[in-house]
Amino acid sequence: MDESSVLIGGKAGDGINSAGMVVAHLFNRMGYRVYMYFDYPSLIKGGHNFAIVRAARERIGAHRSQVDFILALNQDTVDFHGDMVHGRTMVLYDRSRVRAEGIGINLPQILKEEEAPPVMGNSCIIGAFAKAAGIEWKVLEEVFVRQVPKALSLNLKVARRGYEAASECCRIGSLGSSPVPVISGNEAIGLGLIRGGLDAYVAYPMTPTSNILHFMAEVAETHDLLVFHPENEIAVIMMALGLGYAGKKAAVGTSGGGFCLMTEGFSLSGMSEVPVVVVLGQRAGPSTGMPTYTAQSDLHFALHAGQGEFPRLVVAPGDAEQAYTWSDLALRLSWKYQVPGVILCDKTLCEGFYSFSRPDATIPRIDQPTKASPGPGYSRYLFSENGVSPLLSPPCTDTVIKVNGYTHDQAGISTENSEIAALMSEKRLKKAAALASEVFSLNPVVVGGDTGSDVALICWGSPIGVCREAAGSMGLRVVQPVVLSPLPTQLLQDALQGIKRQIVVEENAEGQLAMLLARHGIRPNLHIRRYDGRPFTVEELEVRVREALA
Amino acid sequence: MDESSVLIGGKAGDGINSAGMVVAHLFNRMGYRVYMYFDYPSLIKGGHNFAIVRAARERIGAHRSQVDFILALNQDTVDFHGDMVHGRTMVLYDRSRVRAEGIGINLPQILKEEEAPPVMGNSCIIGAFAKAAGIEWKVLEEVFVRQVPKALSLNLKVARRGYEAASECCRIGSLGSSPVPVISGNEAIGLGLIRGGLDAYVAYPMTPTSNILHFMAEVAETHDLLVFHPENEIAVIMMALGLGYAGKKAAVGTSGGGFCLMTEGFSLSGMSEVPVVVVLGQRAGPSTGMPTYTAQSDLHFALHAGQGEFPRLVVAPGDAEQAYTWSDLALRLSWKYQVPGVILCDKTLCEGFYSFSRPDATIPRIDQPTKASPGPGYSRYLFSENGVSPLLSPPCTDTVIKVNGYTHDQAGISTENSEIAALMSEKRLKKAAALASEVFSLNPVVVGGDTGSDVALICWGSPIGVCREAAGSMGLRVVQPVVLSPLPTQLLQDALQGIKRQIVVEENAEGQLAMLLARHGIRPNLHIRRYDGRPFTVEELEVRVREALA
Amino acid sequence: MTARNLITGAQNTWCPGCGNFVIQFALKNTIAALGKEGVDSDRIVLVSGIGCHAKMADYLNVNSFYSIHGRTLPVATAIKMANPELVVIVCAGDGDCYAEGLDHLVFAAKRNADITLLVHNNRVYGLTTGQYTPTSPLGFRGRSTPSGTVEEPFNPLAIMLASGATFVARGCTRRMDLLQRTVMEGVHHPGFAFIDVLQVCASYYNLSDYYEKRVYEISDHDEGDFEAACRKAREWDYNADAPIGLGTIYRAKRPTLEERLSATRGTETDRETIIRNVLEKRT
Amino acid sequence: MTARNLITGAQNTWCPGCGNFVIQFALKNTIAALGKEGVDSDRIVLVSGIGCHAKMADYLNVNSFYSIHGRTLPVATAIKMANPELVVIVCAGDGDCYAEGLDHLVFAAKRNADITLLVHNNRVYGLTTGQYTPTSPLGFRGRSTPSGTVEEPFNPLAIMLASGATFVARGCTRRMDLLQRTVMEGVHHPGFAFIDVLQVCASYYNLSDYYEKRVYEISDHDEGDFEAACRKAREWDYNADAPIGLGTIYRAKRPTLEERLSATRGTETDRETIIRNVLEKRT
């Protein structure tokens, strides 16, 4: 078997997310590349959670409409996902609570016999799954040793009981490749920022980026990183700017509602030229919307947030490697050009898990601008050819460093002089141009699929995963602008050369990328949109593409 | 003489704004239509302020590069405005402080003799101006009686001394038309909102809309209007939404920085369908920028503020009549379609003064949707053909009225159901479509100038005044979309029918209207932009248009 | 109005053992009791923030404004300003009301609008899975502070007293009856009623036993004595161990915001008149 | 560093008679005195909000972050967290710090970052031409309240004490010397130093005579006694007439935010190591 999909479902509190991760690591050990989608409502205990783990020979970033195994810890897992069942789908379930056909395991009884707590039910069902899927016990043991942080031996015991209670129904073979790390999009962003030189991370919790805060806080237990969670998002961005002024590279993370509160500071970043990087994790809006469900509906908000005109970097990575690469680059570019940056992601990317191959070798180097020299003559906003002024942070001997959110002169003193105001506005335009030309050289438009096709799927962000697959299976070209501001229009046009039909695939209702392209003279006429909080599956997209082309 | 321009300048604290208004009213009494531009830095006492009063036979909304009279209460008024002098410019000045050529008046001596306080210097110089301009004393007396609120007789005495000290150098004749009200753009907005049914105005002070707050607070002394100034702009918009929920029509006013803080509430308005109207007065940004200077650089921010997708109304009136009309309409439309609305204005409009002829007869009627019926079956978010649900406010007998910023079902209860989420998203799209079709019928695109020309000036907001004049003198068409969201694309295309060269005139650096038009397939290739905080003058625009066409 | 089921059909998604059930019960009973006093349930408006606490808006079958994180109080104040006939009750969280939107809390106390605030103070961010809040003790290990917080908690009661609140009380979900009495007192209080409810979070900060051992009902205490109220409020600092008094700590009489507003407001209602008057002055 | 003119060439645009000149003078002298103590002016960072007060950032020739309305304190706290070597002084307005950004003030007190805050409390919005602020007296007729406000002022000192501030003081621009001493004490205080400066606004709320008659220098007062500090803070409520004490009201010792942060922080600095460690665990 070349690929396999497993759905595991249960109540919030049953540990579905970690169980899914263990399943993912079983495949990982056997040399598969995995992707995991985790679906959960906004509540803490109860309700219905499920994870879909998909394993394949090649790198993937999407799940399918059907699954080969269902691991049911509650009845909902069987009842709600009937449409995902195909002829050979095997259901493993907790016999004590679930009525289904397949392999029933009496979880409570096993747990009771082993004196294990209820949350270990998932280990037991995983054991059963391993057996059913013909996965060797050794593999499971290895994975548990590495991935189960607490009560390993009891978990193993319970898993063994599950293993023994089930029977093999197929055999998922090892592929021989070595395992690679499996990380979430959030972790990829965090690691990319750290690689880019991050000194501090400031955030107020908000799905889907809270886990970056948790991840960074954990890293900071051993690593020299400042992680702070203040009273609200206004404080978050203002602290980041204070840190930036004082010479620390700082990033913040939030979602749309929190970003609203940051917009005033974001504009201050634009004017004061104190950089900051905002990780903006999109979720279904408007307002609180569906906090744990996905969307791509904040693109134009990110492009235009904050009063007045100033250059900004907006990157929208679509998978873990891109997230790592572009978080690194975003931090470097924001600092180099002294502009605010946005890493625009979404719940699917943030909380999805991906097999991760370090792309470090392919990450372009960003040269740093020439160093500033301290001294009484220092001007924080010195005019220069490309608009970028040499940057210093206090304390510097005999140097006064003034940053200012008012219109200011080169020294940073407020002014209302019309000529200086115009020059400073032009300084910002020059920085935008310089940033755009550097972006041009960074491969900001990804072209994939069948590059000979005259049909292109155009997408941004996390749907790249599903688009790549659909394009692969249907022989289409895929074009993904990773940088959305400054938009690499020329490269996009090149990428779309020879294309007769352009289909924009987006997870929003208004067609936000389509709008942006139209503004730049690219006017695709086919659109596929989904706006119910759920990401496209491979099959769904294929059907929609066929419909669109019909 | 058909028109006349007067510049009066002095320190902040000299009462330049009110002095300008008195001069404006002199012309008004004589049947002229007036426009006043007031230029002041962000400080309370000192510095240099000036007002340019321009009077003409027809309605105007811009000032010229040159003036016929300069009334100088300080030396700066002479020194800074040398470029505004033409061959016959007459300078009247305070001889004790200013060196100039023209008519010098010894203000301190007159004030001392009349035992008048220093601030009455402006009355004295106005008296001198009236004499120099050949304006009858009776006119001045009438204006003072109506417009000088305090110490009338002393002010008149001082003015008389000025009148007597000067000599006539020309004669500005009466035109015979009756005087009309002279109001600021801010007042026009305030009155329009009141006409539209406003119950409450909530604001935190911020230039250039603070004066709406002050105006409304004054109105509320006699009128049954709730005016409240809370702790910050977050409280402002949340209070407005609370008022809206409880059945009061509420508007708020701010500028870009304050609007940033409102964006989260704005998105909540979109989701909860509790309407609110935001008066967004643009000023030079980013960030604090130049708080008392003008800009048109928040268009895209207004169009895209707030996470998620929801319909919004954005209107950008350009003069006092439009401000009155469209503030009225904005309030009515926001309530009818239960969407947030923005009245996008700028410092030039807000703090400029305009002769105002009530346009009430031409304001279209907005029908109200059918009434909701209370009772246990009431659903706040009932699905309907055009997406608009019947609106009720508590208390209503046996009726539970739930509004919600989460994705919700028809009853207003939170849901994460994918079908309901999609349907609610479509409900919002339907409202957008319904709003767009009503906007279509409201004459949202103003076409003026020489409609036979194949060159068009395209503008939005306050530059309509200067564009109208330049178009008039140069024989061009003028096209002004007053509604920017939903953009009346078809009407714009109609308005641009037969146009060979389209020049977009904007007071920003990036060409925000041009971007918006491009997105909708209208791609003008000529651009005139100013971004130093100052509005275009008639002559400047004429020169720039000639350059652009060359 | 006709008798009404005060609970909606919405599925309840609080964790088993969550203190929010107790608050819901207290509120339901309070609303029912108000009905008997002649306060029609149609006149009740519930305003909530965002967090576990806020789900109350889905569960109670009364008018509600399910608002955004931290912003309950300006909404509630405005509803009361719009229509003083409405009885406005606010359910806020400690993250919500003590962190995200703390400023509004101080201003609500300062303004004395006649609304009742229940802070579901579980001393943790519940819905975002367990981070510290302004009332978590020093060193609290939450998901954003795995090595422990670096801040002492503040004492919300002390801040409320300093801000001019006219009714300051504390409840605990381990003491349902007392809580219900306190809520009723709060609603009856003419002015801003602040109730800090120590709410057990079963999943992220289960202080059931801790509270069980320390809480007591305040008695022999002069609610009108500001100094005594301050002492009582400071008895426990939300950090170190101490007895935790429950009940009303302070009560004072001051004109409400609505009363003062209606005293300064004009009466002319004809819009055409007002427009004409203004334009006349500007001519 | 070389001796430096502490005043920039920027044109000063405060009104004649404005109390801000006095604060500027006090700050300039403080910075000069710190220089003599070995605190290099290069290490001073001034953070300001937006308002008349904030122009200090243009006028003092030291490092500065001219921030936005109401948001000084998170900026200042972060600068100190980033580099504890810096001496961070904040000039905020009463509209700025008591209205727009009040939440940050409470949290600054709670966190005890070692920064010094001067609130230029002119009890009015100066730069936006005269509206009431949270410390304007009840009935104040400003441009947004022509019939008088409907709110009592709050007492910022009382709120600071309730919020855990470790240094609470009051100054007045009518008492320049005392103000300067108080500022110096604030800067020397290891922790968050809060100084409410009663600043005369010559144009919109000239209380020169009012203060002249009522202010006195606090003496015979135990700055370490919290209860005494509360009484002293409440002596004048910013509303009714009462003697107005100036000087330091409260002082306590508590670890600073920076100290606590550095105690919990890891030490590994090699980025590649950390990335590899994480990825290893995820394989």
Ligand SMILES: Cc1ncc(C[n+]2csc(CCOP(=O)(O)OP(=O)(O)O)c2C)c(N)n1
């Ligand atoms: C502006 C904003 N920031 C962050 C969030 C994410 N968020 C939702 S609930 C919550 C915390 C809730 O904690 P608390 O208010 O204490 O309520 P509890 O869940 O404990 O009842 C947060 C941070 C949000 N919804 N909005």
Ligand SMILES: Cc1ncc(C[n+]2csc(CCOP(=O)(O)OP(=O)(O)O)c2C)c(N)n1
């Ligand atoms: C978010 C925001 N809201 C409003 C303003 C407008 N504004 C500028 S200064 C100011 C008031 C200043 O008052 P205060 O803080 O007391 O300072 P003062 O001028 O009295 O020194 C306001 C409201 C702003 N700049 N930013």
Ligand code: SF4
């Ligand atoms: S997380 Fe805590 S507060 Fe939230 S529902 Fe569960 S027990 Fe209650």
Ligand code: SF4
């Ligand atoms: S308005 Fe008041 S605070 Fe502002 S500069 Fe003038 S006197 Fe000073």
Ligand SMILES: [Mg+2]
């Ligand atoms: Mg909580």
Ligand SMILES: [Mg+2]
């Ligand atoms: Mg002030």
